[in-house]
Amino acid sequence: MLTGWQAGRSSSGGAGVTTSRYPCPGDPSTECVRGGAFSRTAQGYKATSAKGIAKEDIAQNAEESYGTDGDSDRKAYGGITSHKELKESTVEVAGGKGYLVRWKVVTKKGDDGIVQSLAFPSPTVPNTMVVVRFGFDQSDKAPPLSDMDKIVKGIEALAGDGRSV
DSSP states (O other), rough: OOOTTTEEOOTTTTEEOOOOOOOOOSSSSSSEEEEEEEEEESSOOOOOOOOHHHHHHHHHHHEEEESTTTOOOOTTTSEEEEEEEHHHHHHHHOOOTEEEEEEEESSSSSSSEEEEEEEEOOSSSSSEEEEEEEEESSSSTSSOTHHHHHHOOOOOOOSSSSSOO
């Protein structure tokens, strides 16, 4: 576990890690985190390859992390005004070949953010892809961007139901 991070679970039951919480700038009645990474089984995508799923997921990741949450209509950062692709590449993850896409997003309120969508074949469940979504504030209070790469390098299969990484 990286310094300053806490283990947890994603809302879909996958593994997750987060950093410190603070009142969201666009909705102070709710809490945001300076950095987070959450895994889930890749379901509901048109694409079937790691590259296709990561490219398909990144806009949804950005919107749910820094824009408008589709489930609650919450705008934690007041919405997104623009984005720029920072990185797109093949990556070794959990013993297989994955693919990641990283964007910088500009928000209406508070810190801008860096989001990353990573997709890779499940190391434990055949014919299943996994998505890991990252969201880091762009702030001196947030974890360094290098933590994204450290988390990717540290991903491994968990014992249990075979649905988590």
